[in-house]
Amino acid sequence: MHELLCRDLRFGFPSNYGCLNPAHFLLSQRWVVSQNDRQVRPPIDDLGYSCGSPREDEFVLFLLATPSAHEALVVPSLMQEPRWLLDLEQRAPEDQEPWWKTFDSFLKLLTLEQKKAMVLKSPTHGYRMRTLQRKFEHACWVVIERNPYEVFASNLRLWRTLTDKYALEQCSDL
Numbered sequence: 001m002h003e004l005l006c007r008d009l010r011f012g013f014p015s016n017y018g019c020l021n022p023a024h025f026l027l028s029q030r031w032v033v034s035q036n037d038r039q040v041r042p043p044i045d046d047l048g049y050s051c052g053s054p055r056e057d058e059f060v061l062f063l064l065a066t067p068s069a070h071e072a073l074v075v076p077s078l079m080q081e082p083r084w085l086l087d088l089e090q091r092a093p094e095d096q097e098p099w100w101k102t103f104d105s106f107l108k109l110l111t112l113e114q115k116k117a118m119v120l121k122s123p124t125h126g127y128r129m130r131t132l133q134r135k136f137e138h139a140c141w142v143v144i145e146r147n148p149y150e151v152f153a154s155n156l157r158l159w160r161t162l163t164d165k166y167a168l169e170q171c172s173d174l
Helices: 002-006 016-020 025-035 058-063 076-080 082-086 093-114 123-135 148-166
Strands: none
Touching: 016 025, 016 058, 025 093, 058 093, 058 123, 076 082, 082 123
């Protein structure tokens, strides 16, 4: 659904390259994508992606060292406190402010680059919905429900694969 919405030319979106290189994508993305935008297959599923494909913006927050659920990829024991990990309002105010500044700055860079309304996707935004609605009161929201058993199995497979690859501590019972 995310990729389908991003195909609508009225909308912009954070690209795979932009989300994984948030500090310099505005300067380097056009050249990198023009050199090589071939599709690759991830180890998680069969959906191909390229540098220019839409990407979940949660990676931006993680890579710019602001509070993110993706912290648990590196430190799986953080999953013991899921509300703290997922809901920004569970964090101390001094942690919330850098999050907002980082997120807002990234959105401004995307808008500067594409001059369009943005389509964002991050499952963790569902936990931040109240906070995001207060900040972006004129935004439109699309909430997609899927079979929870399929989502759970898919996420378990994803997190096992990623923590096996990136975790800095032993991950037990994931």
